[in-house]
Amino acid sequence: MAGAGDRPRLKPASLLSALRPLWVVARPYRPLFWLGVLASLLSSGLNLAFPALFGRLVDASFLQLGSTDTAALDRTVLLLLGIFALSALFAAAQSYLLARVGAGVVASLRGRLFGHLLTLPPRFFAAHRTGDLTSRLTADVGTVQGVSSTALAGLIAQSVTLVGSAALLIATNPRLSLYALVGLPLIIAIAVTIGRRIRAVSREVQDAVAGANASAEEAISGVRVVQSFTAEDLERRRYGAGVQASFQAALRRAGWQALMGGTMSFLTFGSLALVLWFGGRQVMAGELTPGALVSFLFYAIQVGGAIAALTGLVNQFQEAAGASGRIFELLQERSDLPQPASPRPLQHPRGEVAFEGVGFGYGDESSGSVLHGISLSAGPGQTVALVGPSGAGKTTLVGLIPRFWDVTAGRITLDGHDIRDYDLQVLRSHIGLVPQDTQLFSGTVAENIRYGCPGAPDSEVEAAAQAAGAHEFIQELPQGYATVVGERGLRLSGGQRQRVAIARALLKNPRVLILDEATSALDNQSEALVQAALDRLMQGRTTFVIAHRLSTVQGADQILVLDRGRIVERGTHTELLAAGGLYSELHRTWQDREGEDRSPTPQPAGSLDSAQLTGSP
Ligand SMILES: Nc1ncnc2c1ncn2[C@@H]1O[C@H](COP(=O)(O)OP(=O)(O)OP(=O)(O)O)[C@@H](O)[C@H]1O
Secondary structure, eight states: OOOGGGOOOOOHHHHHHHHHHHHHHTGGGHHHHHHHHHHHHHHHHHHTHHHHHHHHHHHHHHTTTTOOOOHHHHHHHHHHHHHHHHHHHHHHHHHHHHHHHHHHHHHHHHHHHHHHHTTSOHHHHHHSOHHHHHHIIIIIHHHHHHIIIIIHHHHHHHHHHHHHHHHHHHHHOHHHHHHHHTTHHHHHHHHHHHHHHHHHHHHHHHHHHHHHHHHHHHHHHTHHHHHHTTOHHHHHHHHHHHHHHHHHHHHHHHHHHHHHHHHHHHHHHHHHHHHHHHHHHHHHTTSSOHHHHHHHHHHHHHHHHHHHHHHHHHHHHHHHHHHHHHHHHHHTOOOSSOOOSSOBOOSSOOOOEEEEEEEEEOSOTTTOEEEEEEEEEEOTTOEEEEEOSTTSSHHHHHHTTTTSSOOSEEEEEETTEEGGGBOHHHHHHTEEEEOSSOOOOSEEHHHHHGGGOTTOOHHHHHHHHHHTTOHHHHHHSTTGGGOEEOGGGTTSOHHHHHHHHHHHHHHHOOSEEEEEOOOSOOOHHHHHHHHHHHHHHHTTSEEEEEOOSHHHHHHOSEEEEEETTEEEEEEOHHHHHHHTSHHHHHHHHHHHHHHHOSSOOOOOTTOOOHHHHHOOO
8 A cells, every 4th residue: 555654734725736636537427516515505504493493392392381382382393394304305315416426436537547557668567566556546546435425525514514503503692602612722622633643543554554465465476485485474473463563553543532532522511511501590590591592502512513523524635635646646657658649550560570779778777778789680480589698688678579668779670660650559469479477367268368359259269279289178177268267377287378378379460479488397298289389379470589498499590699788699500509609608508408307406606507598597
């Protein structure tokens, strides 16, 4: 959750400006909103008549002791019932209308926020924690929902009650009003002081809960690591510490709230006792009817209640302004990948990719420049294999083709034109990506294969799965293509997931293909299946592969040996071997190791091994 502790306390002017964007989002709901406001005004306006009528009721009965004329009493009760009914009707209308506004605003805000997040580049996600983003989508949007419905209605109703009751209080009996209001400054001062403490402790509670949630989230998503290291106790303690902190803060908050509640109720009822004492004397002296005293008491209670409610509401608005600020901050984030004003059409690309003197840096000081002077070209049907030590820049290089990042020097072209001249979505629609660790989304196997082409018919999905060598194992699944694969496709093996990913890429039928070969130890049989599927996938396309397998490197049309962001050698396998340079040296060591033993063994520092050659960890 975004640092609840650093929420600034907003002044009224900035409070309004923080909430203004919300008003813009609420545009379609404004007529409903004004109707709700009207209902709220009518309901609280009617409530102002209660105390006067109660007073009349008292006088109509007590002052008529011994009389049989109940006409005045009957009329008053009928009127009171009528007003009760109307007020209840308006209150219900207000509650429904404003709840609809709140729910509507929240639904459109969530939709907008999520849709916007998906347009942001990897750079943005590298700088934000997932937990922070999801909490903006849920907790912050939820807080905003509160103010756009109930709190707003409360604010209107309580303001009307406060102003109306105070005016009527003074109008009814100015002298008695003085006694009723004498404790008011004290009540307000205490409400503000203790209220501030309660807010501070509430933030501590939120922070502690957020901290506990964060460790729970980490432990749950990494539960296999936790269990394999038998670190359950460590995680339990870590989570327990967070929970304990939130418990302690909650206790402190409860203490302050109890103190506030007790003091306020004593001061309020104390003032009333004072009013009763002086008012009683006025009644005895015949200066006041009992009914007028009752009316007065009710108005005084309404004033007190409205003040207490408004104090709480101001806090709620403060929180909502903070939440709204964090939401609109995200909505203002812009992708740093500029779109051309008039994109070049790209319907049927040939798939000729060229890097011309490409340089790139992530823009942070620690990593500096990651790629330098990269030039290469590849055409349809060709495979470019990238090899090199870990951190050489292989992943970075291939990530530039679908414009996850933009080059900082030189340019990349597709069919002879700068990739920045094409529409970003159109460019990406022609590029297929098969990552090392395939992400399957919650849904059926068929839905996962159809991911890039939602409209593809079953026959095409099946054909793609056949070509990817996945059809057979899919058919053996309990519901075949309709089998639901869990979060991150946990129910499928690594090799099966890879083949689903290959089927997905085949169905998309991209011109340019980017493969990050799996390093995880697939057994020989599934490696052969995956390799056969990959071979079919690569046919006729321009393929870039971060190569981890000897067979891939040997079959490549062009091998680029990357070291510290530079291409240090290039050529075919045979050429590079014949040249007798770094590649051949690396290759010999690699071949020896593959021949000897495919299982990884610890290497002495500085020795060359397959991991160094391919960049696997
Ligand atoms: N998002 C990022 N922000 C900043 N620096 C990054 C980012 N991603 C990678 N780097 C840095 O860029 C350099 C190249 O990383 P890259 O992942 O491209 O190497 P690689 O050759 O693919 O390595 P490996 O084989 O281990 O995956 C590294 O120094 C790395 O620390």
